[in-house]
Amino acid sequence: MTEMRMRDALREALREELIRDDRVFLLGEDIGAYGGSYSVTKGLLEEFGEARVRDTPIAESGIVGVGVGAAMAGMRPMVELMTINFSFLAFDQIVNNAAKLHYMSNGQITIPIVIRMASGGGSQLGATHSHSLEGLYAHFPGLKVVCPSSPADGKGLLKQAFRDDNPVIFIEHTANYGLKGEVPEQEDFLIEFGKASILREGRDVTLIGYSGSVHQAVRAADLLAEQEEIDAEVIDLRTLRPLDMDTVIESVKKTNRAVVVEDDWRFGGFAGEIASQIMEKAFDWLDAPVARVCSKDVPMPYNRNLEFAALPSEEDVVEAVLAML
């Protein structure tokens, strides 16, 4: 184990994959000499050269479309998009092409592409850099959606993404890039998709999060333990497609209460999917309706006070838990 930050863990994963498989190459804006907008690809150009670490024009549809074509032809490209909001410029290439061509071609075409993008608020980047739209991509059959919350998960899941034969949307929370954590060093460290992790065991309520919201859930669990003597279980979904509902349902059957925490909007968001499935699969075990703690229904504002008012906080989670007891 080595302590490293999220961005360094992600870089280690890319480095190891570039060494392991010569079909792997990287495409994106400013990923070369600049080292990527969040320094994830720093140093990789020097180590692997321009053929495998390619700076691209600022043209999101173009970057993804070229990546899709290269993947069709047997390569294993990784495409970096600066933020999830910018990915809308490539939405057609992602959801109409990458997600569907395996199906439409009757299984003839496979598109093993990893599309990385940053999401999440809290970094004062305004309404067109800061949204959390993991659930939006999870809506589309044909895509896998991965959203790590810790450096170890970041490394293990990103390495796994390169071994998957499907398009993988790999979403990194901007507030997590500097987060430190212990990361296993061995090169075969992989984390299977569709396996949630239980970050904290508890009896009284299940808090469910992914990506950045996992940290609100963990802090809320601490507050509940310290201030209210409530013992919360915290589940990190890690991947939204495939989705590990078994772990969630098992937990809810033990705690009889659930709160879904996410940075996305509440209306039509992924928390609604989780809540529905809990209702379908564990209705008789529930002592209260499933609660959702999400961001306010506004585009993300810039000013710090406004931004924090829009995002869900650990206090909001505590409040939701107290309301259901």
Next chain:
Amino acid sequence: MTAKERRPRSKETIDQYLLSEQQLEEMYETMLLARRLNERMLALNRQGRAPFFIGGTGQEAAQVGAAMSLKRGEDYLVPYYRDLAMNLVFGMSAREAMLNLLAKKDDPHGGGRQMPSHWGVGSRKVVTGGSVVATQLLHAAGIALAAKMSSDPIVVLTCCGEGSTSKGDFHEALNFAQIHRLPVIFYVQNNGYAISESTEKEMPIAHVADRARAYNMHSASVDGMDAIAVYQTVKPAVDQARRGGGPFLIEARCYRLGAHSSDDDDSRYRPKAELEEWTQKDPITLFRRRVETDKVFPPEELDEIEERVTAEVQDAVEWATNQPDPAPEDALGFVYRE
């Protein structure tokens, strides 16, 4: 009369054509087969036997001349939905074309999962795409990038209509391909219409080929109603791309003699006189007149080809109609590669 009984065609190049007798025969037969298939497909649609049809009538020369410039089985073809004739060059049979139209279980392009005319067969290096125009140009650039990275001496030819050249993906593809000097031919079949919009409503320039200037790219504009001229233009571009000379934008000036699709009534926007004028330039009639005048083939041999093609289309319809549809449970497969 079967193919075996006919006079064997010479493989020797006829100087003024830069094509052999055998290639000229293939050119004629393929154009004719595409035309007869398109006619029959539209008829099947009007009879209620095929839910949707989109055709390439009038574009046969543009398609056959270009596709014959490629190495079949080695080079990639990333077509658009009018490229029936290109697919015939790449090995599709009349029976297969009908399986695709009728979305039968054994349609090798999609097994009924895709709309018709979104062709793609891996073994032939023909790659399918979606219906959003110009998206496939980026895939072609990506395939060419993969080939370049693997030092694979292949060329990718991708097609679109002139309407697609107003799309961002068109420009992003040309830009990327030229920056990286990729072996890809962007082949634009300028058929005069983007559904109902004539070219002056689509773009402020007279020739699609002029768009290459913005990317410092080689370009050519060719009479797309002349299969031989098309071949003579596209072949050197393909050869140059194969040698590492970078991408090429080629405009084939042709005409959509049919409606946009089976859902379109072109009489609402197309002047009758214009259609009549272009009908005079029908690429198949022009080709036949030329090879007859030059005495490449005697007329009776061209008639024999015509008879053979007609019989082939008839057989294909009868055969394909009786092939099984996919079963309802087939809808659930191939969402993910397991």
